[in-house]
């Protein structure tokens with residue numbers, strides 16, 4: 107893959123309002139009860155020394171995506187030489203191997219149709235040069251989107267200057283959603 | 288303390304709060320796939336050893352069961368698919384990194400091999416039926432041909448059966464996202480268990496006393512190997528990562544699987560049949576000769592059932608959730624119809 111898109115989310119400015127979740131549902135018209143993104147409130151420590159962070163989570167568009175490697179039909183695939191992982195509905199058998207394969211549980215079943223759905227990094231917007239819906243709707247502007255390998259991009263700059271983490275890198279999936287801490 | 292909770296709605300069916308994408312359909316499929324592998328293996332073995340006269344059931348009649356058993360398994364596998372109309376997509380590609388894709392093709396190879404095994408043993412095994420078969424033009428030629436090449440067929444059947452048996456385990460062990468499955472031991476364990484169920488199946492249906500004794504002996508050996516593999520699997524978990532240790536807890540103190548695993552699978556499905564079949568061998572008791580194999584078959588299913596279910600409960604993450612579908616539905620109702 108030649109282009110690596112990344113999302114960088116600042117847990118210090120995120121207030122957990124959930125607007126990203128609403129924006130995704132509106133933009134992608136996901137059916138009632140199904141969600142492609144979600145917000146986690148993580149609290150660490152013991153009173154009075156507690157620290158809370160909010161994390162807006164979604165598919166990590168992993169560079170080593172186990173959902174793609176284990177899909178038996180090629181329905182789960184990388185979009186155009188990027189790390190954006192998509193599902194082709196007319197190749198998907200609904201065998202659910204990709205759901206079992208994702209350590210982040212980021213996929214969902216499109217009932218009643220039955221094919222598998224997930225966050226697309228809003229590739230239809232990215233194609234036009236826009237940010238994903240969640241990123242552009244965030245009222246605190248804590249979410250950033252861009253090309254990781256471009257040293258001048260906002261995401262690269264942020265990762266160069268701030269402390270960050272990605273979720274469960276020990277899975278070996280090489281996730282591409284980063285959290286500034 | 289670390290507490291991670293979801294604060295926006297997330298209740299994707301079959302995924303939250305714990306994964307439940309695969310249920311009995313997959314357990315049955317893996318069980319019957321293993322049984323088929325064992326059947327094909329033993330049919331080939333008996334034909335290579337030229338035991339057609341002494342062991343009539345396993346050498347001549349058993350082959351017919353393989354496609355029947357496998358087809359039932361493939362039906363339940365099909366039932367599990369969420370997007371059923373697109374099932375043909377398994378066969379428009381071969382994805383080299385996906386064990387499921389390999390498995391789909393192995394299943395396709397297994398059918399002709401199994402049909403050839405049936406044809407090559409049909410005349411001896413099912414004389415009445417074969418009389419009818421030979422009325423079909425070309426059928427008797429095909430039977431002649433497969434009889435002539437029975438050794439070749441058997442030599443191809445053995446590695447194919449082993450591939451099928453191992454695949455039923457590798458299918459699950461390939462998921463690094465599910466710590467309980469993620470061990471290379473599942474492949475050999477499911478293979479041996481599949482062969483053991485096939486041996487038990489033969490003991491149940493063979494008429495000849497000698498044949499039942501031989502397969503009881505085979506089964507005893509296989510159960511022995513299976514016990515060793517299960518112990519190795521437990522050692523592997525006990526010496527593994529945090530996620531694997533958590534998976535082990537499900538089987539010991541912490542989980543709802545302790546009774547099923549130790550009681551229904553390990554004790555009733557391995558230890559008891561080991562003794563029962565051994566006593567049967569020494570004392571030749573007809574009741575025990577039925578009880579032992581039945582327990583082996585039940586144990587074989589329990590192994591798949593526990594593995595499929597428990598594997599889905601083990602995960603890298605488990606968010607607590609404050610979101611409740613019921614609460615949302617209540618709010619919805621109030622919104623639509625007022626408070627009463």
Ligand code: SF4
Pocket residue numbers: 164165166167168171172173174191207208209210211212213224279
């Ligand atoms: S987060 Fe899950 S669904 Fe997304 S690319 Fe990684 S493995 Fe696939």
Ligand code: SF4
Pocket residue numbers: 176177178179180181182193197198199200201202203204205222
């Ligand atoms: S459910 Fe669809 S996308 Fe997922 S692994 Fe199966 S065929 Fe591939």
